[in-house]
Amino acid sequence: MEGDQDTSGFTLVTRKPCFGLPTACPNCLPAYIYLKLAQLPFQLAFNSTFPDSEELPYFESGTYVAYNNEDGGVIEKLEKDGIVNLDSQLQSLPDYLSLKALIVSWLEEALTYEIWVGTEGVCASKIYYSDLPWVIGKVLFYKQTYLTKNRLGLTKENAEQREKLIYKRASEAYEALSTRLGEQKFLFEDRPSSLDAFFLSHMLFTIQVLPETSVLRRKLLEHGNLVRYAERLKSEFLEESSSSPSPPLHSFPSSFSGKGSKPKSKPKTEKSEEEKKFKKRARFFLAAQFLAVVIYVSVMGGGSSDEVEYEDDD
Amino acid sequence: MANPTENLDPNPPTREPEDEVEELNGDEGEVEEEEEDDDEGEDDDAVSNPQSLKTESLFRRMRSSPVPVRVHDVIVKGNTKTKDHIIEAEVDGVREASTLQELLEASRVANSNLRALDVFDSVNVTLDSGPPELPGTTNVIIEVVESKSPLTGQIGAYTRAEAKSSSVEASLKYKNIFGYGDIWDGSVIYGCDNSAEVGMGMYLPRFKGLPTPFSSRLYLSTQDWLNFSSYKERSLGLSLGLLSSKYHELVYTVGWRNLIDPSRSASKSIRRQLGHSLLSALKYTFKYDQRDSYLRPTSGYAFSSTSQIGGLAPDSRSLRFLKQEIDLRCAFPFGFYNAALNLGVSGGVTFPWGSGYQNRPSSVPERFFLGGNSSPVCSLGGPSALWGFKTRGLGPNEPKRKGDDERDFIGGDAAVTAFADLSFDLPVRWLRERGVHGHVFACGGNMAKLTENEFRNVTAPKLLETFRTSVGAGIVLPTSLFRMEINYCHILKKQEHDKAKSGFFLTFSA
Numbered sequence: 001m002e003g004d005q006d007t008s009g010f011t012l013v014t015r016k017p018c019f020g021l022p023t024a025c026p027n028c029l030p031a032y033i034y035l036k037l038a039q040l041p042f043q044l045a046f047n048s049t050f051p052d053s054e055e056l057p058y059f060e061s062g063t064y065v066a067y068n069n070e071d072g073g074v075i076e077k078l079e080k081d082g083i084v085n086l087d088s089q090l091q092s093l094p095d096y097l098s099l100k101a102l103i104v105s106w107l108e109e110a111l112t113y114e115i116w117v118g119t120e121g122v123c124a125s126k127i128y129y130s131d132l133p134w135v136i137g138k139v140l141f142y143k144q145t146y147l148t149k150n151r152l153g154l155t156k157e158n159a160e161q162r163e164k165l166i167y168k169r170a171s172e173a174y175e176a177l178s179t180r181l182g183e184q185k186f187l188f189e190d191r192p193s194s195l196d197a198f199f200l201s202h203m204l205f206t207i208q209v210l211p212e213t214s215v216l217r218r219k220l221l222e223h224g225n226l227v228r229y230a231e232r233l234k235s236e237f238l239e240e241s242s243s244s245p246s247p248p249l250h251s252f253p254s255s256f257s258g259k260g261s262k263p264k265s266k267p268k269t270e271k272s273e274e275e276k277k278f279k280k281r282a283r284f285f286l287a288a289q290f291l292a293v294v295i296y297v298s299v300m301g302g303g304s305s306d307e308v309e310y311e312d313d314d
Numbered sequence: 315m316a317n318p319t320e321n322l323d324p325n326p327p328t329r330e331p332e333d334e335v336e337e338l339n340g341d342e343g344e345v346e347e348e349e350e351d352d353d354e355g356e357d358d359d360a361v362s363n364p365q366s367l368k369t370e371s372l373f374r375r376m377r378s379s380p381v382p383v384r385v386h387d388v389i390v391k392g393n394t395k396t397k398d399h400i401i402e403a404e405v406d407g408v409r410e411a412s413t414l415q416e417l418l419e420a421s422r423v424a425n426s427n428l429r430a431l432d433v434f435d436s437v438n439v440t441l442d443s444g445p446p447e448l449p450g451t452t453n454v455i456i457e458v459v460e461s462k463s464p465l466t467g468q469i470g471a472y473t474r475a476e477a478k479s480s481s482v483e484a485s486l487k488y489k490n491i492f493g494y495g496d497i498w499d500g501s502v503i504y505g506c507d508n509s510a511e512v513g514m515g516m517y518l519p520r521f522k523g524l525p526t527p528f529s530s531r532l533y534l535s536t537q538d539w540l541n542f543s544s545y546k547e548r549s550l551g552l553s554l555g556l557l558s559s560k561y562h563e564l565v566y567t568v569g570w571r572n573l574i575d576p577s578r579s580a581s582k583s584i585r586r587q588l589g590h591s592l593l594s595a596l597k598y599t600f601k602y603d604q605r606d607s608y609l610r611p612t613s614g615y616a617f618s619s620t621s622q623i624g625g626l627a628p629d630s631r632s633l634r635f636l637k638q639e640i641d642l643r644c645a646f647p648f649g650f651y652n653a654a655l656n657l658g659v660s661g662g663v664t665f666p667w668g669s670g671y672q673n674r675p676s677s678v679p680e681r682f683f684l685g686g687n688s689s690p691v692c693s694l695g696g697p698s699a700l701w702g703f704k705t706r707g708l709g710p711n712e713p714k715r716k717g718d719d720e721r722d723f724i725g726g727d728a729a730v731t732a733f734a735d736l737s738f739d740l741p742v743r744w745l746r747e748r749g750v751h752g753h754v755f756a757c758g759g760n761m762a763k764l765t766e767n768e769f770r771n772v773t774a775p776k777l778l779e780t781f782r783t784s785v786g787a788g789i790v791l792p793t794s795l796f797r798m799e800i801n802y803c804h805i806l807k808k809q810e811h812d813k814a815k816s817g818f819f820l821t822f823s824a
Contacts, residue, residue: 013585049589055578058585063716065585067578133592133629136570140590282628 010035010042014057016131017046019209022238024127026111026205028057031074033204034197035059036237038084051128051140059083075194086193096195099180099187102173103198109152110170111202113163114216116148123209171219178223185232196233203230380413386444386451392458395493396433401456403520404428405439408454417441421454428458431519432497433490435459464489471795471824481505481824495519506687506822511535529555533569542706544580544714544722545588547679548572563599566626568592571633571679581712581722587678592632595624601694609692609797609823610737610751610790611645612654618694624680625668634671635680637664639696652751653738658690660697661730665764676765681725684708684759684782685813689799690733692823697729700759701821702784702803707813709761721811726761728772733757737790749792753799758783758807783807784814796824 012031018024022044023032035042047056054069059078066077079085090096115124121141128144129137154162177199181187187195203226210217221227375381385408390401405424411417421439428437436459444451469484485501497517504510513533521528530552537547551569558564573588580588598621605614618641625634639662646655662682666674682696685703693699700708709729711721737753739746760781762772788801799821805814 045586047586047589049591051590053588055575060582060585063581063713065578065715070578131631132590133627133631136590136592278628281630285626285628 010040010059010061011045012042012057012059013045013047015046015051015127016048018127018130019123021204021208023057024123024205024209025056026115026201027068029201029205030194030197031057031059031068033200033238034075034078034086034194035084037192037197037233038086039237040084048131051132052144075197079194086191086197090188090193093188095180096188096193099177099195100198102176103195103202106169106173107199107202110166110173110216111205112148113152113166114206114210114214116145117152117154118163118216119211119214121145122211127209167215167219170216174220174223174226178226181225181229183225183228185229192233192237200230200233203227204234376414380415382412382450383414383417384444384451385409385411385417386448386453388454388456390456390458393460393493395460395490396458396495397493400431400493400495400520401428401458404431405454405456417452417454424454424456428456431495433461433464433495435461461489464491481509505537508538508541509535526558527555529558531555539706540575540577541720542683542723543678543725544577544584545573545575545678548574549593551593561600561602563597563601565597565599566595567597568594568627573678579715579718579720581714581724583675583712583724584678584722586675591677592627592629593624594627594632595622595635596626597622603694605643605645609792610749611643611656611691612652612737613645613647615645616643616694617641620696630668633677633680634668635664635666635677637680638662641694641696643691643694651738653736656691656735656737657733658735659730659732660690661728662696663728663764665727673766676727678725681727682709682729682761683723683725684729684731684761687819687821689797689821689823690731690757691735692797697731697759699821700731700782700784701733701755701757701786701801702805702814702816702819703759703782703808704813708759708782708808710763711811723813727764727768729759729761730777731757731759740789751790752787753790754785754787755801756783756785780809781807782809782812782814796822798822 012035014023014028014032015025016023021029023029023046032044042059047053050056055067057068057074059066059074061083064081066074066081066083068074071077071080079087087096115121124144125137125141129141132140152162152166177187184190186192187199203220206214206217206220207227207230372381388402388405388408390398393401404427405420407420408417408424411420418441421441425437425439428434438457440455440457442453442455444453465486465488467484467486469482471482481503482505483501483503485499487497487499489497491498495518499515499517501513501515502511503513511533512535513531515529515531517527517529519527531554532552533549535547535549539545539547549569549571551567551571553565553567553569556564556566569592571591571593573584573591575584575588599618600620601616601618603614603616603618605611605616618639620637620639622635622637624636625632639660641658641660643656643658646657648654664676664680664682665671666676668674682698683706684698684700685707686699686705688699690699690701706723706725709723709726711723714720714722733755734757735753735755737751739751745751758781760777762768762777764772783806784803785806786801786803788799791798791800799819801819801821802817803819804816808814
C-alpha cells in the first residue's frame with residue numbers, strides 16, 4: 001500500500017523491491033522487464049500487503065487496468081489490447097512456442113520449487129511477508145508452502161523423485177536455451193520479445209535472490225553464455241533507471257553468500273536494530289498495559305459503589 | 315449479549331413485608347419476632363387480626379421515619395450449580411442497608427439484578443427475622459430456581475453500532491455451564507448492509523472481581539460492498555468487552571482483516587487498499603441517553619462519544635488509526651397531538667498515525683459513509699444515516715475500472731450530518747392506538763477527505779457549498795421488532811454522481 005509517484009501515464013503495480021531487484025517477486029519481474037525492453041516509460045508502485053493476490057502485477061493507465069489473472073497474464077493482455085507488443089510475428093515461429101513452454105512450465109516450476117521447498121522459503125519470507133504483521137505473515141507463509149507442494153504434486157513418498165525430475169528438466173531447459181542463444185543478444189531475431197523478459201526475469205532472480213547453496217543456481221551458472229546474456233540485458237535496459245550501477249552478476253556469488261561478507265553483515269545490523277526497536281516497543285507496550293490495568297483497578301475499585309446504583313434509574 | 319443493566323424489571327415479585335418482615339417496636343428499641351411464614355404460605359387467617367394490626371403499625375412507622383434494621387446474613391437457596399458468590403455479588407446493596415426502607419429497595423434491586431443474569435427461571439427475595447439473640451437484625455433469603463433447559467434459541471432484530479445498520483440475528487445460548495452465570499452463545503447475523511457474521515461468544519457477569527460484566531466474542535464476518543465500493547471485507551477476530559455499564563463501554567478488538575475485489579472492477583484508491591491487515595484497536599464509548607423513548611423520542615436529550623485507537627500492538631505493521639465520533643440528540647415536546655421536535659447532529663473524523671501519517675491514506679473500512687435505509691432519529695453511532703440518499707451514496711468517489719460506468723464511493727475522513735424531525739399523532743384513532751404516527755423532516759450532511767495532505771484544501775465555505783440536503787414527510791410504523799418509516803423525500807441539494815433522487819423510501823431501525 002505504498003503510494004505511486006504519478007496519477008497519469010502508465011503505472012505498473014508490483015510487489016516490493018528486494019535483493020537489489022526493482023521487484024523481487026518472480027511473477028512481477030517479467031512484466032517489469034517486458035516494459036523496460038519495450039522502452040515504455042512507466043511508474044512503479046508497490047503493494048506489499050497482498051502476497052496471495054493473483055491479480056499482481058497489474059498495469060494501469062487512467063481507468064484502464066490489465067490484471068495478471070486475465071487473458072493469460074499481464075504481458076499477454078497488454079499485447080492483446082495493443083498497449084505494447086514485442087511478439088508481433090514471432091508467435092508463428094515454431095521455436096517460439098516450444099521455448100515459451102520450456103520457460104513458463106519447466107523453469108517456472110523449478111523456480112517455484114526452489115523458492116518454497118529447496119531453500120525452505122527463506123527468501124520468500126522477505127519478498128512476500130516482511131511488510132505484513134508477523135502473525136498474518138506466518139499463517140500466509142505456511143498456507144502458501146502447503147499449496148505449492150500440492151501444486152507441484154509433492155508427497156512424502158515421491159519428494160525425492162520429484163525433486164530429481166524438476167532439477168533434471170531445469171538442466172535440460174538451460175542446455176536448450178544456451179544452445180539456442182549462443183552469443184546472440186536476444187533469443188529471437190535480434191530483437192527483444194516476451195521470452196527474453198520471462199527468461200531474464202528467471203535468471204536475475206535465480207542469481208541474485210537464491211542463496212549460493214541453491215542447486216538451481218549452480219546449474220544455471222554452469223552456462224557462461226546465459227550469464228553474459230543476462231548481464232548485457234540488465235546493464236542495457238534495467239540500469240538506466242537505477243541511480244547506481246549494480247555489481248556484475250557473476251560476482252554476486254561472493255557478495256550474496258551467507259559467509260559473513262559486507263552485504264550479509266548489513267542485513268544483520270539492520271535486523272539487530274529492528275530487533276532492538278521491536279523489543280523497546282514491546283517493553284513500552286507492556287508497561288503501558290500494566291499502568292492502564294493499575295489505574296483501572298484503582299479507579300473502578302473506588303467508583304464501584306456508584307456503578308451498582310445504576311439499576312435504580314429507569 | 316444480555317446486559318443486566320438493561321433488562322431490569324421495575325416490579326419484581328418481591329415478597330410483601332407484611333408476611334415475613336420482623337415487626338420492630340420503635341418505642342422500646344427491641345424487636346419482637348414474628349412467626350416465620352413458609353414460602354408456600356401458611357394460612358394467616360388465624361392470626362390475621364393481631365398480625366394486620368402489627369403490620370399497620372409497622373407501615374405507619376415506616377411512613378413517618380426510617381426504621382433501623384441491620385442485615386445479619388444473606389442466605390442463598392436453590393442453587394445447585396450456580397456458585398454462591400455469583401449470586402451474592404448481585405445483592406451487595408442489601409448488606410449495606412441500614413433501614414427497612416433501604417432494605418426493601420435494595421431487595422427489589424437485587425431481585426432485578428438476579429433476573430437479569432438470565433440463568434434462573436425464578437427469583438424470590440424474602441426478609442426473615444434474624445437470630446433471637448441479636449435484636450434489630452434480619453436475614454435476607456434468596457431463593458432461586460435454576461433454568462431447567464439451559465439451551466435457548468432466539469431470533470431478533472438489532473441495531474449494532476459497529477455495523478451502522480439494522481441486522482437480524484439468530485442465536486443459540488447455553489447458560490450457566492460452569493455455574494458462574496456464564497452464557498455461551500453461537501450466533502449467525504445477517505445485516506441490512508450486506509454483511510454476514512458467524513460468531514461464538516461468552517458472557518460472564520463477574521470476572522475476577524471486576525464490577526462490570528466481561529464478554530468475549532470470536533467472529534468470522536464478511537461485508538460485501540462490491541456494488542458500492544468494489545471491495546469485500548472479510549474479518550476473523552476476537553472482541554473483548556472489558557467494561558460495560560450504563561454509560562461506559564470499553565471494547566478491545568484484535569482481528570485479521572482482508573479486503574478483496576473478486577469483481578476486478580475497483581477504482582484506483584480501492585485497488586491500492588486491497589490486501590491483509592491486522593486490526594488491534596481499543597474503543598471507548600460514552601453514552602448518555604435521557605430521552606423518553608428510543609424509537610419515538612418526545613422529550614429529553616442524548617449524547618454519545620466514541621473514541622477508537624488502532625495499532626495497539628508492538629508490531630508497527632498493524633493498522634494504525636484514530637477515530638472519533640460524536641452524536642447529540644434533543645427532543646422537545648409540544649403540547650398537542652403528542653408532537654415533538656427532534657434535533658440531532660453527528661460528526662466524526664478519522665486519521666492514520668505513525669511515521670509518514672500525513673502522506674498515508676486512511677483505511678477504507680475506517681472511513682465514514684453516509685446514506686442508507688436507517689433513520690437518523692434512532693441511530694446513535696456516528697454520522698451515517700441520511701434520508702433520501704442511498705447506501706454509500708454520496709461523498710468522495712472515483713470511476714471504476716474502464717468498461718464499468720459505475721463509480722466507487724471511497725468514503726471520507728471527516729463527516730457531519732444534521733437533522734430536524736417533527737413527529738405528531740395522526741387524526742385516525744386506530745392508527746394512534748397502534749403507535750403509528752407521522753413526521754416531517756429535513757436533513758443534511760457532507761464528507762471530506764483529509765489524508766494525503768488533502769486537509770489543506772478543506773475549508774468551511776467549501777464544505778457548506780457542497781452540503782447535501784433533503785426534506786420530506788412520512789409515516790412511522792413501530793413494530794415489535796423494528797421501527798419502519800415510509801417516507802417521501804425531496805432532494806434539495808446534491809452533488810454530481812450522488813446516488814439520490816426524490817421519491818418514496820423505506821427505512822428500518824431496530
